[in-house]
Amino acid sequence: MFASILGAFTINPVIGLIVLIALVFLAWNLxxxxxxxxxxxxxxxxxxxxxxxxxxxxxxxxxxxLRQTEKDLKELDSFCRYLEKMSIRGLQKIGVIRFNPxxxxxxxxxxxxxxxxxxxxxxxxxxxFTREGTRVYAKPxxxxxxxxxxxxxxxxxxxxxxxxxxIKNKKPKSKPIVKKKK
Numbered sequence: 001m002f003a004s005i006l007g008a009f010t011i012n013p014v015i016g017l018i019v020l021i022a023l024v025f026l027a028w029n030l031x032x033x034x035x036x037x038x039x040x041x042x043x044x045x046x047x048x049x050x051x052x053x054x055x056x057x058x059x060x061x062x063x064x065x066l067r068q069t070e071k072d073l074k075e076l077d078s079f080c081r082y083l084e085k086m087s088i089r090g091l092q093k094i095g096v097i098r099f100n101p102x103x104x105x106x107x108x109x110x111x112x113x114x115x116x117x118x119x120x121x122x123x124x125x126x127x128x129f130t131r132e133g134t135r136v137y138a139k140p141x142x143x144x145x146x147x148x149x150x151x152x153x154x155x156x157x158x159x160x161x162x163x164x165x166x167i168k169n170k171k172p173k174s175k176p177i178v179k180k181k182k
Contacts, residue, residue, distance in 0.1 A: 088118040095160030097153045101128055114157035116165065120144040124154045 109129035116122040
């Protein structure tokens with residue numbers, strides 16, 4: 001049968017040429033249908049879950065989302081700056097010293113606590129234990145010093161607090177997530 005079809009094409013070459021052209025066009029038509037089907041599939045994926053019916057509506061919807069995201073980022077940046085300011089003011093460094101101020105009492109019943117923020121401002125709290133009772137003293141600290149005379153133990157507690165703060169407050173090497181606009 002194949003030989004008879006081939007023989008018909010050799011007898012009449014015009015019919016053979018027409019059939020060949022028809023097969024080429026059929027193949028081209030199938031290729032175009034395949035591409036249209038793929039494009040429709042992609043368009044359905046783009047428009048899936050969207051309220052807009054056209055591409056322009058989707059673009060405007062994305063612009064609206066982008067503006068809202070920018071607004072949210074500005075709010076987060078502002079809140080981050082607020083938290084940073086508050087964290088500097090919060091007590092971060094604490095040093096504690098126990099000591100025996102008098103030789104006639106037993107044990108290290110007395111203590112000094114130094115509480116400092118990131119800028120070494122804060123207070124010291126000293127408790128002196130004696131046979132007559134316990135006395136508590138507080139002194140303000142600004143830049144690791146006080147307007148009141150500091151005892152050796154209070155100075156040592158401040159030094160410990162500063163040393164602990166240097167260990168804990170090392171700056172990370174990573175860059176900030178939100179950059180300040182110029």
